Amino acid sequence: MKTDIYLQVLKRYAQIVRIRYNIKREYLTLGIPVFAALMIVLVAILAGHTLFPPEGQSSAAVNSEAAAKQAAYEALVAEMEASEAAERGELPASQETEPVTEEKDKSKDDLDHIIVFATLVAIIPFSIDTFLQKKNLKKREVAFGEFLYKLSELMRGGIDPVKGVVTLSRSNLGAISKSVKDAASSMVLGHSFEDSMHRMSASIGSRLVNKYIDIVVMAAYTGGNVADLLFRTSEDMRAVIGIEREKEANLKQYIIIFYLAQGIIIMLTNILSTSLLPMIQGVGLEMLGGAGLSDINFERGFFHMIVLNAFFGGLIIGQITEGEIKHGFKHSAILMVLSYVAVVTLLLPAGIAGTYTITAMSGDAQETIGGLPLQEPIVFNVTDTDGNPVPGTFVKMTIEPQGVITSSMTKEDGTVAVTPIPGSDKGTYIVTATVGESSGIATIIVNDEF
Known part of the structure; x- marks a missing residue:
């Protein structure tokens, strides 16, 4: 009963306010x-x-990504030198490497x-x-x-x-x-x-x-x-x-x-x-x-x-x-x-960092001549946090500093193969496979001749 009275009073005051104003x-x-x-x-x-990241921030992100790729390449070279030294029976000098921590600045x-x-x-x-x-x-x-x-x-x-x-x-x-x-x-x-x-x-x-x-x-x-x-x-x-x-x-x-x-x-x-x-x-x-x-x-x-x-x-x-x-x-x-x-x-695709794991299964660290496609394709494997393959997912491919590469979709087993054509300049080229915010890299070494 009191509720009905309160509702009627509320409606009355609402009507008065609506009419007066x-x-x-x-x-x-x-x-x-x-x-x-x-x-x-x-x-x-x-x-x-912001609609777009500030200019300084974007350049910082590019530099950070380049530094990470360079660090990965140096680690790969060090691993290859250690493997060759082990085959020759030499004991490589022990060196302490500080773990590289990549702090991702989310713009x-x-x-x-x-x-x-x-x-x-x-x-x-x-x-x-x-x-x-x-x-x-x-x-x-x-x-x-x-x-x-x-x-x-x-x-x-x-x-x-x-x-x-x-x-x-x-x-x-x-x-x-x-x-x-x-x-x-x-x-x-x-x-x-x-x-x-x-x-x-x-x-x-x-x-x-x-x-x-x-x-x-x-x-x-x-x-x-x-x-x-x-x-x-x-x-x-x-x-x-x-x-x-x-x-x-x-x-x-x-x-x-x-x-x-x-x-x-x-x-x-x-x-x-x-x-x-x-x-x-x-x-x-x-x-x-x-x-x-x-x-x-x-x-x-x-x-x-x-x-x-x-x-x-x-x-x-x-x-x-x-x-x-x-x-x-x-x-x-x-x-x-x-x-x-x-x-x-x-x-x-708003993939959260760490949602996918992208690794180069084969074709990494190939040597070739600039301007020619690789003899073997680079195969990346895309898995989720539980290690299960991720089929039918678009993988964006890039090659730096220059070259020709095509993005593709993962197969039923979660793999994607790509045959890039590096540029004509001698040096190390980085192939990056990206899904959402997760990425994996592979290297190509371009020589003047085999």
Whole structure:
């Protein structure tokens, strides 16, 4: 009992605040979420999150990676010298080597992910509210058509419009029951039929209902066969609602087309990222004549393109199918969620460091002449933390300082074979196989001659 009293008091104060300060629904469903989204982005920026790592940080990461590869190569050379010394019967001098600890500096270049989450926070409440409002509006319009039909039947029985509205207010009229009761109470208190009906129209909030209420009011004041006019009006309103439903059903095909188009874009970018771009990036800068091509993060660019296309594509769907951009926010939210999951899964595999173990099974430390492919392929083995093979996983291959190499997918046994072509300069080349944030390396020694 006390709970009901508290709820009534709370509703009363909420109504007073809404009327006094003219608070609209959009202030709560759009204003507050947008403010929360901006605060999320601001906090992320203050915490050091960026769209791209700072220039100094990226160069430091490159230097750290080069130092790690150099250390691995020196360890390999030392192991080979120790093995040759053991074969000759010599005892190598004992030397203490300090363990090399690689401290990985994780850059906070994930502000674009945070912006996606913040955008969803900003638009999802408003999209849900607009969807529910439109759904309830359709119910009220259908119920008002039934109300006109019942009112015409009462007037055919000799009841005037005012008494007809009062009589119908005692019955269940579905979504407009409260509005009809308020109109009937207003008439009982002495307000005019026109004023009460216009209040009911305002509470229903439909342009279609407002148009037909004007017809009802004019018919009530002009006289004549009002019952037949109300009956024809109710039939006309039902026909209009039926036409609107048919139009929306016909326009749904465009929704399907937009969703399929977004899926096709994701598939095409996945093919580019896994097949074409790794091959182009592995060809080498000298052959393509482009500086810095291998350093361009195409996957991140595709991620931005797909998410932006999902957001604006949803707005276009709302404008085409429902006539208002605000009804497209729900499609934007759905497309962004689906696209984000697909992109993170396919284009941006967020593998955690240590999730995979990548080792060179064979083909390591081969000697060759520059510009020629290796006689034997380098085979990498990819396993998970439990030592199980990881089949069907994309492995990005790179060769430094230059050369031609192609990325590939792991086989059923978790292995992937690659036959790189090193550059023409003499020296040591590093082949790196990367899955997520885990990587494994192999070396190629290029000589002037065998």
